[in-house]
Amino acid sequence: MLGQLIFDRLEDAARHSQPGPGVTRLFLSDEHRAVTPLIRDWVTKAGLTSEIDAAGNIVGRDAKALSGAPTLILGSHQDTVVSGGKYDGMLGVALPIAVIEHLLKTGIELPFGIEVVAFGDEEGTRFQSTLVGSRALAGTFDPKALDATDDQDITVADALKAFGCNPDDIPTLKRDRKNVLGFVEVHIEQGPVLEKMDLPVGVVTALTGIERHRVRIQGKASHAGTTPMHDRHDALVAAADVIHQVEGICSATEGMVGVVGKIDVTPNAVNVIPDHVDLTIELRAPERIVRVNGRGQILSALPNIARNRRVEISADQTYEAEGVKCADWIMNGLGQAIGEQGISPHRLFSGAGHDGLAMHDLCDIGMLFVRCRDGLSHHPNEAITPEDADVAAAVLIDFLQMVGPMKGL
Ligand SMILES: [Zn+2]
Missing domain, CATH: 3.40.630.10 (Zn peptidases)
Structure with a gap:
């Protein structure tokens, strides 16, 4: 054989x-x-x-x-x-x-x-x-x-x-x-x-084609004990929303996968509200149009998340291979x-x-x-x-x- x-x-x-x-x-x-x-x-x-x-x-x-x-x-x-x-x-x-x-x-x-x-x-x-x-x-x-x-x-x-x-x-x-x-x-x-x-x-x-983005979420660090819940600018909570959006949009899009694979939290301390978060988004799809549409949906969700969580979010594309x-x-x-x-x-x-x-x-x-x-x-x-x-x-x-x-x- x-x-x-x-x-x-x-x-x-x-x-x-x-x-x-x-x-x-x-x-x-x-x-x-x-x-x-x-x-x-x-x-x-x-x-x-x-x-x-x-x-x-x-x-x-x-x-x-x-x-x-x-x-x-x-x-x-x-x-x-x-x-x-x-x-x-x-x-x-x-x-x-x-x-x-x-x-x-x-x-x-x-x-x-x-x-x-x-x-x-x-x-x-x-x-x-x-x-x-x-x-x-x-x-x-x-x-x-x-x-x-x-x-x-x-x-x-x-x-x-x-x-x-x-x-x-x-x-x-x-x-x-x-x-x-x-x-x-x-x-x-x-x-x-x-x-x-x-x-x-x-x-x-x-x-597959691949693209990667670097996302910066700028919140405001403050005391985790004295700042009321409704008065926070928690960058990590906003990051959770971003991750959830990426996962949701990729799951709902035939022929595309995506991941938030890397996340850095500052100051990353047990008793401080996160000041800012840097994370990556990677999207993969064999069809360019699928990837571009998926990217568009994800990026257009960011301003809403920023408004709801009272943070600033910016995104830069760092890599793209057809x-x-x-x-x-x-x-x-x-x-x-x-x-x-x-x-x-x-x-x-x-x-x-x-x-x-x-x-x-x-x-x-x-x-x-x-x-x-x-x-x-x-x-x-x-x-x-x-x-x-x-x-x-x-x-x-x-x-x-x-x-x-x-x-x-
Ligand atoms: Zn191989």
Whole structure:
């Protein structure tokens, strides 16, 4: 069973980890170096040439890809968060490689080139930057990211050199968009939707857009014993109203989630009415219009809260990243391939970021999600089953055979 081979290979890869709970394998670390021969061995068994590129990606290509034929890129990231799991990222490396090996063994030839990439960094755990590998392929890599440092003050540039890569060559990694058919990533869902629906796999429709706001609520500190209840300007009570609004509006809005995840209270003392509160609001939605409308509802609720609670509230947007849509042809192909396994092709959006955010600047993207136990990720207990990996492999095998006809090749 292909699923068992993939499962076993993921166990092997997970051994390359810092000590401690779960898997910790950071970009350009000793563990990254140690896992590289293993991945290159899988790549070679699949009949692909293997190399480590200037951005620390492990890249496998078949003869058609090397000759400049239209090429489909498959892959995911090798890195993990601290004390992460065995599947986030590496599943999308091991699975397509095993699928390509299977096609080679069964004599199925595809009418286009195949490239498999194990991106060096997606999680952004080690450095204050991320997506070095996928941005390099997309041609959007900003050389300023080479100056980002880890907590030992080692720069990305120095870490790349120590890894045997030449950062000056990163601009040469830009793929020629004429030759790229698309980018397809297999990834664990990182949420509970598929498990709740009793489905092993699902088709991703979009990668979420994200925006963040910093909110300052200015009340007035005063004595907690002597100030009458009706005469207070309690910034924290107003903050509670803001949190309640964010939760209520997000709950009532299909396709949007949001959180107040950080809150600082001043003076934060047991017997003082809170003077001011700083909090963050983060909103995520795959559809821009949904997010903008949700933002509008939340921001327009703030003056009412300020009036009712007799405080001042100001809000500044601090971050915004647009979501990206998955290509119809990839969604349809994956959906059809899932249907051929006798499984309902459920569509869902990704609330997390992925390499597809960068690859979208180069080509069409699509993702296949695989059910994970308890919807858990970024955790040592992250788990999938060999049976689900087998279904995902079967879906990818069928999908790859549809790509030629779909693209007129
Ligand atoms: Zn991931």
